[in-house]
Amino acid sequence: MIKLFQYNWKVRDEWFELCKQVPIEELLRDRIGGAGCILYTFFHISDVEYSWIRGIQGKPDIQVQYENYQTLQQVKELSDSWLKETKAFLDTWSSDYENETVSVPWTEGRFTKGEILRHVIAHEIHHMGQLSIWARELGLQPISANVIGRGLN
Numbered sequence: 001m002i003k004l005f006q007y008n009w010k011v012r013d014e015w016f017e018l019c020k021q022v023p024i025e026e027l028l029r030d031r032i033g034g035a036g037c038i039l040y041t042f043f044h045i046s047d048v049e050y051s052w053i054r055g056i057q058g059k060p061d062i063q064v065q066y067e068n069y070q071t072l073q074q075v076k077e078l079s080d081s082w083l084k085e086t087k088a089f090l091d092t093w094s095s096d097y098e099n100e101t102v103s104v105p106w107t108e109g110r111f112t113k114g115e116i117l118r119h120v121i122a123h124e125i126h127h128m129g130q131l132s133i134w135a136r137e138l139g140l141q142p143i144s145a146n147v148i149g150r151g152l153n
Helices: 002-019 024-028 038-056 072-091 113-137
Strands: none
Touching: 002 038, 002 072, 002 113, 024 038, 038 072, 038 113
C-alpha cells in the first residue's frame, strides 16, 4: 500500500511541474466538475491526505485556509511540508494496524485505518483523472497515470 502512496506523490510532483507552464489565471479559473479549479484541486488533495493521516494518528485536524495559498508554489510548499509528517507516519505502518478503528471529527462513524489509507490513495487518483481532463482542455498532454515504469518495484 505504501508503494501506491509513493506513486501518488510522484505523479503529484509531475503535475506540479507541468502546471508551472499554466498561467495563474487558468489555475484559478472555475471549471466544470471536480473540485472547481486546478489550484484548489492540488490544495484539496493534499489537505484530505494530511487530515486523514492525522486522524489515523489521533491528532487534531489542522485548519488551513485555501485563500492563503493562491500560487502554485505556495500550494506545492504546503503539500511538501505535510508530506514529511505523512511519510514519517507511513514508515511506521504495520499490517497490525490494518483493522484498528478510528473516528474523526469531520464525519460520522468508525473506520479501519486500512480502509482510510485506501480511501486516501483512491481520492488522489480520482482527482488526477479530473486534472487530466482539464489539461487536455488547455491543450496539454496529461501526466501519465501508468504505475509501470515509475521505479516503484
